[in-house]
Amino acid sequence: MFDGLTIGQFIPGDSLIHRLDPRTKIVTTILLVAAVMLAGSWPAYLVLSILLLAVFTLAGIPPGMLWQNLRPFWFILGITFLLQIFFTPGEVVFTAGPLHVTRPGLALGGQILWRLTVLILAGFLLTATTSPLKLTAGLECLLAPGKRFGVPAHELAMMMTIALRFIPTLFSEAQTIMKAQQSRGADFMQGGLWGRVRGIVPLLLPLFAGAFRRAEDLATAMESRCYRGGAGRTRMEELSLRGIDFGALILCVALFSLILGLRWRGW
Amino acid sequence: MITVNNLTHIYAPGTPLETISLRNINLQISRGEFVALAGPTGSGKSTLAQHFNGLLLPSAGCVLVNGMDTRDKKKRRELWRTVGLVFQYPEQQLFEENVFAEVAFGPRNMGLDRREVERRVRRALEMTGLEYDTVKSMSPFMLSGGQQRRVALAGILAVEPPVLVLDEPAAGLDPAGRRHLLEQIKAWQLSRGTTVILITHNMEDAARYADRMVVLLKGEKWREGTPRQIFGQPEGLHEAGLDLPLPAGVMFGLKEKGLAVRCDTLTLDEAEQEIKTVLPGGK
Ligand SMILES: Nc1ncnc2c1ncn2[C@@H]1O[C@H](COP(=O)(O)OP(=O)(O)OP(=O)(O)O)[C@@H](O)[C@H]1O
Ligand SMILES: [Mg+2]
Numbered sequence: 001m002f003d004g005l006t007i008g009q010f011i012p013g014d015s016l017i018h019r020l021d022p023r024t025k026i027v028t029t030i031l032l033v034a035a036v037m038l039a040g041s042w043p044a045y046l047v048l049s050i051l052l053l054a055v056f057t058l059a060g061i062p063p064g065m066l067w068q069n070l071r072p073f074w075f076i077l078g079i080t081f082l083l084q085i086f087f088t089p090g091e092v093v094f095t096a097g098p099l100h101v102t103r104p105g106l107a108l109g110g111q112i113l114w115r116l117t118v119l120i121l122a123g124f125l126l127t128a129t130t131s132p133l134k135l136t137a138g139l140e141c142l143l144a145p146g147k148r149f150g151v152p153a154h155e156l157a158m159m160m161t162i163a164l165r166f167i168p169t170l171f172s173e174a175q176t177i178m179k180a181q182q183s184r185g186a187d188f189m190q191g192g193l194w195g196r197v198r199g200i201v202p203l204l205l206p207l208f209a210g211a212f213r214r215a216e217d218l219a220t221a222m223e224s225r226c227y228r229g230g231a232g233r234t235r236m237e238e239l240s241l242r243g244i245d246f247g248a249l250i251l252c253v254a255l256f257s258l259i260l261g262l263r264w265r266g267w
Numbered sequence: 268m269i270t271v272n273n274l275t276h277i278y279a280p281g282t283p284l285e286t287i288s289l290r291n292i293n294l295q296i297s298r299g300e301f302v303a304l305a306g307p308t309g310s311g312k313s314t315l316a317q318h319f320n321g322l323l324l325p326s327a328g329c330v331l332v333n334g335m336d337t338r339d340k341k342k343r344r345e346l347w348r349t350v351g352l353v354f355q356y357p358e359q360q361l362f363e364e365n366v367f368a369e370v371a372f373g374p375r376n377m378g379l380d381r382r383e384v385e386r387r388v389r390r391a392l393e394m395t396g397l398e399y400d401t402v403k404s405m406s407p408f409m410l411s412g413g414q415q416r417r418v419a420l421a422g423i424l425a426v427e428p429p430v431l432v433l434d435e436p437a438a439g440l441d442p443a444g445r446r447h448l449l450e451q452i453k454a455w456q457l458s459r460g461t462t463v464i465l466i467t468h469n470m471e472d473a474a475r476y477a478d479r480m481v482v483l484l485k486g487e488k489w490r491e492g493t494p495r496q497i498f499g500q501p502e503g504l505h506e507a508g509l510d511l512p513l514p515a516g517v518m519f520g521l522k523e524k525g526l527a528v529r530c531d532t533l534t535l536d537e538a539e540q541e542i543k544t545v546l547p548g549g550k
Contacts, residue, residue, distance in 0.1 A: 011283055064281050173359075179322045180360040183352040184422060185344070185376030202372070205362035209408070 009168050011128045016244065017059035018129050022138025024245040028252040029126045035259040036118050044259050045114055051255065052121060059129050069124045070117065077116055084109030127164070136161040137239055154229060162218070170211065177206050268430065268462050269296040269319060273328035276314055280326065288314045290486045291328070298429075299460040301453065303473035303494070306483035307508030312466045313355060315483065316432050319464065320350035332430070348377060351428035355435050357419030361407040366392070366418050369407050373426040391421035394451050396444075413440050420448070424455070430462040431455070437472070449476055474498060474512040474533040482507060499531030514538035521545075 012018075017025075032048070039045055056066065070077075088105035095101070127135065140157035147153050178188065181202040188199050271294035278286045288311045296302055304312050317323040318330045321337035332349055335342045351373075354360070363369040370391055374384045389399045395417035402410070407418050420436060433452065437445040449465075453476050456463045467473055473480055474494040482490045482497065484507050490497055498504075498515040511519060514532045518541060521528050526545050532538040 013283070060283075062282065068282075176354065177360050179317065180352075180354045180357065181372075183320055183322060183347050183350075183354075184373040184426065185347055186372070187376075202360075202362050206360050209362075210359055 009128065010131050011061060011065075012131075013060050013129065015058055015060045015129070017055060017125075019244070020129075020248055021239055021241050021245045022130050022134040023142055023239060024241065024248050025126055025130055026135075026138050026142060028248055029122055031252045031256045032122050033119060035256050036115055036122070038259050038263050039115075040111075040263060044262050047255070047258070048118065049114075052118060052125070055125060056121075059125065061125075061128060065128075066121060066124070070120060073116070073120055077113060080116065081109045081113045084112055132161050132164040134237075134239075135164065137235060137237075141239060154233070166211075166214070169214075170207070173210055174203065174207055177210075178203055268298040268300075268333060269294070270331040271295075271315075271318070271328070272331070274315075274318060274325050274330060275327040276311075276318065276323060277326040278314075288486050289318075292483075292488050294481065294488065294491075296462060296464065298462055299456070301456050301463045301465070301476055301478045303477035303480045304464060304466045304483065305468070305470070305473055305480060305509060306489070310483040310508075311486040312483055313434055316352060316434050316464070316466055319430065319432050320352050321346045322352070348426060349428055350430040350432060351423040351426050352432045353420055353423045353434060353436055355438070357422075357436075358412060358415035361415060361419060364406060365404050366397075366407055366410075367403040369418055370421045370425050373422055377426065387425040387427065388421070391425035392418075394424060394455065395421045396447050396451070397421070413444050416440065417448070427459075428461075430464070432464045432466075434466045435468065436465070437467070437469070445472075452476075470498075470510050471512040474515070482509065484508075494533055495531040498533065499529075501530060518542075 032052070035044075035048060039048055056063075085101050085105040085108075086099045088102050088108050090102035090104035092100045093103050093106065130138070136157040139160060140153050143151055143153035143156060182188070186199065186202050188196070188203065271292050274289055274292040274294075275287070276289040278284075278288055292315065304315065306312050314323060318325065318337065319332065321330075321343065324338055330337045332346060335346060335349075337346060361369055363372065367388055370388045371384050374387050379387070388403075392399045392402065397414065397417050402414070402418070407415060410418065416436070416439070420433075423431070431452070436452070437448055440448065449472055452463060452465070455461055465472070465477065477494055480490075480492065480494050480497045481488060489507055498511055501511050501515065501519050504511060510516070512533065514535050514537060515530055518528050518530045518532050518538055521542070522530055528541050528545055532541050
C-alpha cells in the first residue's frame with residue numbers, strides 16, 4: 001500500500017536546495033503558500049508551477065516521487081474537485097443526470113485542485129530536502145522572538161521533531177502489522193462498510209499500543225539523559241545564512257510581490 | 268513444496284532510497300523439511316520470508332508454493348493457509364481482548380466451526396507451553412513479553428499451515444523458553460510433516476534442529492547445505508558474520524593447534540567422541 005516511501009520523509013542529498021538554511025526554506029515555503037493562495041490567474045499559476053518544478057529538479061527529486069506523494073491524497077483532491085464543478089451555480093457546460101457541470105464550477109474546481117496540489121508538493125519539498133533536525137532548529141530559531149510572549153518555542157520545535165521522526169516509523173509499523181494480520185487471514189479491503197471498519201481494528205489497535213509504548217520508552221530515555229527543555233541547550237550545528245540564502249529569499253520576495261501585484265490589478 | 272526461481276527484490280525502486288535486498292536467489296524446499304535460514308543483519312532473511320506467502324512480490328523471478336505462483340491474486344487466501352508466517356517480534360501484533368480470541372483469529376478467518384476453533388486454540392496454546400485454562404480469558408496485554416510471544420506464535424499454529432515460516436521466534440526468550448519452543452516446533456515438524464523454515468542468528472539452534480541450512484549474505488545466497496557441510500568448512504563463515512556452534516568451534520580450534528580431528532561435529536556428544544579418538548588411550 002505504501003511501499004518504501006512515506007509522507008514527510010527526508011531524502012538525503014547534497015543539492016543546492018538541500019544546502020539552503022532551514023530558516024530560508026521555511027520562510028520561502030510560507031511565501032510560496034501565501035502566493036498560491038493569492039494567485040488567481042493563468043500567468044500566476046504558470047509562474048508558480050514552473051518555479052516549484054524547477055526547485056524539485058534542482059533538488060534532484062525524481063518526478064515519480066511527486067506522484068507517489070500525491071497518491072494518498074487523491075481521494076480528498078477528487079472529492080473537492082467534484083464538489084466544486086457540480087455545485088457552483090453558473091452557465092451549464094454539460095449535464096450528467098441530475099447534476100450540472102458549470103463553467104465557473106470548472107474554473108473554481110481547477111483552481112482548488114491546483115492550489116491543494118501545490119500546497120502538498122510544497123510541504124513535501126520542505127520535508128524532503130531538510131533533515132528533521134535542521135527543520136526544527138530552523139523553526140525554533142524563527143519562533144524564538146515569541147518566547148518573550150510565552151510561546152514555548154523549544155518545546156514546540158521538539159514536539160515537531162519527534163512527530164516527524166516517528167511518522168516513517170509508524171508507517172512502516174503499520175505496514176508490518178498489516179502484513180502480519182494478512183498472514184492470519186485478515187482482510188482489509190473486503191466486506192461492506194461495517195466489515196471494513198471492523199477489519200481495521202486488528203491494524204489500529206496494535207499500532208496505537210505500539211505508539212504508546214514507544215512514547216513511554218522515549219520519555220524515559222529522554223529523562224534518563226537529563227532532558228529538561230530548552231534553557232541553556234546548545235546545538236551541534238549552528239545555523240548560518242549565506243549568499244545562496246539571501247539569493248533565494250530575494251527571489252521569493254520578488255515573486256511574491258509579482259503575484260501580489262497581479263492580484264492588485266485584478267488578475 | 269517451495270521453489271524460488273531467480274528471485275530478485277528491490278525496495279522503493281526508482282527512488283534515491285532504492286535497495287536491492289535480494290539478488291538472484293534460487294532455492295528448493297521439499298515437503299517436511301526443516302530449513303534454517305541464516306545470515307547477518309540486513310542480509311535479506313526477513314525479505315525472503317515474506318516472499319513465501321506473497322506478502323512481498325518478486326521484482327524479478329518467481330516463487331512457487333505447491334505449484335501456486337505467489338503473484339496470482341486469486342490464490343491469496345489459499346496461500347496464507349498454506350504458509351503461516353510468524354514475524355519478528357510477533358507480540359507487537361496482538362489486539363484482541365483475550366488470549367482465546369487472539370489465537371482464534373486465524374481459524375475463525377478460515378471459517379471453521381466453533382468446536383474446531385476451540386480444539387485448535389487449545390492445542391496451539393498448549394504446544395507453546397501455555398496453560399489453556401489459565402490464559403484463555405486473560406488479556407494478551409497483561410502477559411509478560413515471553414508469554415505474548417507464545418500467544419502470537421499460537422495464533423499462527425492454530426491455522427495449522429503445511430508450511431511454517433518463523434522469523435527469529437526465540438529472540439529475546441530465556442534459554443529454557445527458547446529450548447522448549449524450538450523443541451515443540453521440531454516435534455510439530457516431525458509429527459505432522461510440516462515444512463519449517465526457521466530464520467535464526469543462533470548457529471547452535473540451526474545445527475541442532477535443521478536438516479538443511481541456507482546462508483544469505485548481502486542479499487545473495489552464499490552457501491547451502493546440511494549443517495554438517497556448512498560448519499565442516501568454517502573458512503569464511505566468520506567473515507559472513509556467522510559463528511560456529513560451540514562443538515564445531517572447539518574442534519576447529521583443536522585442528523588449528525595441529526590435532527587431526529574432524530570439525531563437523533554438531534553436538535557436544537559428537538565432539539566428545541571425536542576428542543576421545545585422538546586422545547592417547549582413546550578415552
Ligand atoms: N520496508 C523496507 N523498505 C526499504 N528497505 C527495506 C525494507 N525492509 C528491509 N529493507 C532493506 O532490505 C535489506 C534486507 O532487510 P531484511 O529485513 O530482509 O534483513 P534481515 O536479514 O531480516 O535482517 P535482521 O537479521 O536484522 O532481521 C536491508 O538492507 C534493509 O535495509
Ligand atoms: Mg529480519
